[in-house]
Amino acid sequence: MGYLLTGEETEVFVSDGVDQSYLVRKFNRLSPEAQDKVMTFIDFLSMQEDSEKK
Numbered sequence: 001m002g003y004l005l006t007g008e009e010t011e012v013f014v015s016d017g018v019d020q021s022y023l024v025r026k027f028n029r030l031s032p033e034a035q036d037k038v039m040t041f042i043d044f045l046s047m048q049e050d051s052e053k054k
Contacts, residue, residue, distance in 0.1 A: 027035060 027038060030038065
């Protein structure tokens with residue numbers, strides 16, 4: 001479907017019921033400042049989960 005809209009081939013990944021292409025579309029609509037905040041939060045959550053696994 002993405003190819004029809006953009007001319008670019010995209011893959012849709014579903015992880016635990018989450019449509020990653022939906023997340024990417026939402027992320028891309030954010031301002032650069034908001035994208036930085038999202039990435040900072042994702043990094044924080046990732047580090048937190050990594051420390052919980054140890």
